[in-house]
Amino acid sequence: MAAGKGTRMKSRLPKVLQKLSYQTLVQHVLATAEQLHARSAVVITGHEAAQVESVLSKTSSALPLKFVRQEPQLGTGHAVQQAVPVLADDGVVVVLSGDVPLTQADTLHALIALCAGQHLALLTLNMPDPTGYGRIERNGDSVRAIVEHKDASPAQRALTEIYSGIMAVPARLLKGWLARLDNNNAQGEYYLTDIVKFAVQDGVSVVAHTITDAVQVAGINSPVQLAELERAYQQRQALALMEQGVRLKYPARRDNRGVLECAGDVEIDVNCIFEGHVALGEGVKIGANCVISNCTIAAGAVIHPFTHIDGEKLGVTVGEDARVGPFARLRPGAQLGADVHIGNFVEVKNSTLAQGAKANHLAYLGDATVGERVNYGAGSITANYDGANKHCTVIEADVHIGSNCVLVAPVTIGAGGTVGGGSTITKSTEAGALSVARGKQVSVVNYKRPEKRPQ
Numbered sequence: 001m002a003a004g005k006g007t008r009m010k011s012r013l014p015k016v017l018q019k020l021s022y023q024t025l026v027q028h029v030l031a032t033a034e035q036l037h038a039r040s041a042v043v044i045t046g047h048e049a050a051q052v053e054s055v056l057s058k059t060s061s062a063l064p065l066k067f068v069r070q071e072p073q074l075g076t077g078h079a080v081q082q083a084v085p086v087l088a089d090d091g092v093v094v095v096l097s098g099d100v101p102l103t104q105a106d107t108l109h110a111l112i113a114l115c116a117g118q119h120l121a122l123l124t125l126n127m128p129d130p131t132g133y134g135r136i137e138r139n140g141d142s143v144r145a146i147v148e149h150k151d152a153s154p155a156q157r158a159l160t161e162i163y164s165g166i167m168a169v170p171a172r173l174l175k176g177w178l179a180r181l182d183n184n185n186a187q188g189e190y191y192l193t194d195i196v197k198f199a200v201q202d203g204v205s206v207v208a209h210t211i212t213d214a215v216q217v218a219g220i221n222s223p224v225q226l227a228e229l230e231r232a233y234q235q236r237q238a239l240a241l242m243e244q245g246v247r248l249k250y251p252a253r254r255d256n257r258g259v260l261e262c263a264g265d266v267e268i269d270v271n272c273i274f275e276g277h278v279a280l281g282e283g284v285k286i287g288a289n290c291v292i293s294n295c296t297i298a299a300g301a302v303i304h305p306f307t308h309i310d311g312e313k314l315g316v317t318v319g320e321d322a323r324v325g326p327f328a329r330l331r332p333g334a335q336l337g338a339d340v341h342i343g344n345f346v347e348v349k350n351s352t353l354a355q356g357a358k359a360n361h362l363a364y365l366g367d368a369t370v371g372e373r374v375n376y377g378a379g380s381i382t383a384n385y386d387g388a389n390k391h392c393t394v395i396e397a398d399v400h401i402g403s404n405c406v407l408v409a410p411v412t413i414g415a416g417g418t419v420g421g422g423s424t425i426t427k428s429t430e431a432g433a434l435s436v437a438r439g440k441q442v443s444v445v446n447y448k449r450p451e452k453r454p455q
């Protein structure tokens with residue numbers, strides 16, 4: 001169900017398209033559904049339907065999606081009624097809400113097992129404050145009814161077991177019950193929860209799977225709840241990393257907004273953010289305050305504090321035992337070999353640095369191929385853009401580029417060559433050559449500075 005407006009979010013974006021970590025709420029729900037190996041998922045849209053459908057159509061998933069629209073929105077029962085024409089009679093339907101993102105597949109597997117293709121199985125939870133939720137009325141082990149908060153008597157409101165909004169039900173039975181719904185209730189809505197009553201009338205057993213982890217059934221209605229669930233999600237990620245052996249200096253101060261893979265003995269300091277797909281090799285150390293996206297970092301590499309790495313589509317690779325930062329910036333297509341050093345205020349874009357190359361201070365390398373053991377001086381720049389096109393710079397092995405040089409691409413610096421500090425190099429150089437391209441120094445001996453005239 002993804003038709004609701006989510007008024008309390010106070011956002012132009014439909015509620016189910018708000019993001020939790022790296023994907024929208026409804027994408028989290030569908031990712032869980034995918035793990036159930038369902039035949040298909042039926043997404044019921046309504047408010048901003050076209051926008052929701054467009055986002056989901058672009059999401060890659062093994063789960064075939066079908067969309068049905070619910071306009072206007074007359075309640076959860078009315079929502080599920082819209083799906084009836086596309087549901088096969090022989091299946092089990094699992095009803096999920098697009099705004100409840102953190103249900104785990106195991107929980108749903110247990111619910112489906114309880115349904116066993118013939119019962120109505122409800123996911124329930126005991127809540128210290130059940131205000132607003134549908135209450136579970138029991139008859140011993142089986143469920144007699146769900147009573148919505150607004151329709152409940154004081155005695156029913158005292159019940160603390162609530163319906164989570166998630167159920168598993170045989171499709172054939174569901175269809176029959178949906179046809180019998182009415183809206184004679186406090187909210188004038190078609191309640192999906194009324195099907196419990198019909199199941200009891202028809203002698204179908206209604207069973208509850210009761211969990212204790214409230215996060216799994218927590219829905220999001222407001223920015224406060226979105227932030228709370230984001231923290232719950234991040235805590236889950238942090239625990240999973242630590243269980244796997246990753247050492248987090250402060251688990252609560254670190255965010256995963258994608259898939260983070262870690263080998264053994266990885267250490268991560270505070271305030272780091274990981275986005276997209278990031279893989280950290282054995283013994284990698286990440287300093288404080290790094291933002292790292294779409295990047296593979298090989299064993300033994302150290303990323304010093306305040307480094308920003310964003311591989312976007314091209315990716316970034318950092319070789320074994322490389323040193324990056326503090327305050328370094330690696331952009332798409334940066335490929336650092338083993339033992340490469342990238343220091344403070346160095347930017348690398350779409351460039352390959354071979355083993356042992358170093359650019360330690362205040363430099364730019366763009367569209368460059370840098371050979372082994374090259375030393376690239378402080379303040380040096382590859383001028384890769386002529387205002388219209390990008391050009392490449394090749395710096396062969398063992399070259400020493402002095403400080404504050406400009407290498408105007410396209411240009412090649414031959415192997416073992418040296419470029420004097422302050423040079424602007426516009427022509428390729430021979431291997432082994434010293435190249436200097438700057439104004440000659442003039443020194444006037446015993447120079448006298450002008451003196452101030454008497455007033």
Ligand code: UD1
Pocket residue numbers: 001002003004005044046070072073074075076077078079097098099132133134135146148162163164165190191192193219
């Ligand atoms: C529902 C349950 C309640 C349960 C609670 C758990 C009903 C009648 N009540 O209550 O027993 O305790 O969830 O959170 O089912 N939606 C539509 N179309 C509609 C109405 C809702 O798509 O016409 C969607 C919403 O966008 C949301 C979900 O269904 O994703 C649940 O709707 P919501 O209004 O939050 O349900 P409640 O009334 O809180």
Ligand code: CA
Pocket residue numbers: none
């Ligand atoms: Ca409602």
